[in-house]
Amino acid sequence: EAGVAQSPRYKIIEKRQSVAFWCNPISGHATLYWYQQILGQGPKLLIQFQNNGVVDDSQLPKDRFSAERLKGVDSTLKIQPAKLEDSAVYLCASSLDRGTGELFFGEGSRLTVL
Amino acid sequence: AQSVSQHNHHVILSEAASLELGCNYSYGGTVNLFWYVQYPGQHLQLLLKYFSGDPLVKGIKGFEAEFIKSKFSFNLRKPSVQWSDTAEYFCAVNGQKYGNKLVFGAGTILRVKS
Numbered sequence: 001e002a003g004v005a006q007s008p009r010y011k012i013i014e015k016r017q018s019v020a021f022w023c024n025p026i027s028g029h030a031t032l033y034w035y036q037q038i039l040g041q042g043p044k045l046l047i048q049f050q051n052n053g054v055v056d057d058s059q060l061p062k063d064r065f066s067a068e069r070l071k072g073v074d075s076t077l078k079i080q081p082a083k084l085e086d087s088a089v090y091l092c093a094s095s096l097d098r099g100t101g102e103l104f105f106g107e108g109s110r111l112t113v114l
Numbered sequence: 115a116q117s118v119s120q121h122n123h124h125v126i127l128s129e130a131a132s133l134e135l136g137c138n139y140s141y142g143g144t145v146n147l148f149w150y151v152q153y154p155g156q157h158l159q160l161l162l163k164y165f166s167g168d169p170l171v172k173g174i175k176g177f178e179a180e181f182i183k184s185k186f187s188f189n190l191r192k193p194s195v196q197w198s199d200t201a202e203y204f205c206a207v208n209g210q211k212y213g214n215k216l217v218f219g220a221g222t223i224l225r226v227k228s
Contacts (some may be wrong), residue, residue: 033216042220102148108157
């Protein structure tokens with residue numbers, strides 16, 4: 001079974017530039033999550049999709065972050081404009097159903113903002 | 115206040131030593147509890163989970179965790195660690211009082227010396 005695919009693995013940008021991350025979840029998984037993991041901290045949920053609808057985006061900084069999951073499969077997370085404090089690993093995860101807590105994670109996209 | 119607390123950020127053990135990693139959560143009520151592990155260079159993966167029933171849960175690779183409701187704890191244990199257990203371990207909780215989100219602790223980096 002193919003896992004959760006993410007790209008790019010690494011990205012270095014300057015502050016005020018924009019960046020986009022892509023995620024392809026495990027086939028058949030209805031729920032997709034984007035987490036932000038800052039160095040030394042645990043992953044923090046940014047946004048959760050159920051199929052192509054947003055379930056929870058309460059911790060997404062909506063002035064600069066946006067995410068979409070068109071057609072209920074792939075998802076894109078965008079940051080525009082980036083700030084220094086956005087330097088982190090952005091993790092995509094998927095699960096068969098929401099609420100189970102059994103998430104399958106991708107390898108993450110490491111963002112460095114200079 | 116932190117919702118999920120992991121007591122140690124770094125732990126160093128020699129092979130064959132016993133391991134116990136602490137995890138406490140803040141809110142009561144019905145919760146689901148998890149330990150996730152991230153081996154060097156790999157993605158986060160589920161180690162074990164507790165939903166209900168026997169509070170002593172056994173996971174992969176000889177790990178186990180005990181849910182003690184009165185102490186709001188879910189400590190991870192292994193009687194004898196191996197060099198290959200070197201990884202970062204994350205405790206996570208979900209439940210109604212967490213907005214049905216999976217909330218992670220800050221993680222514990224375990225290094226096992228051979």
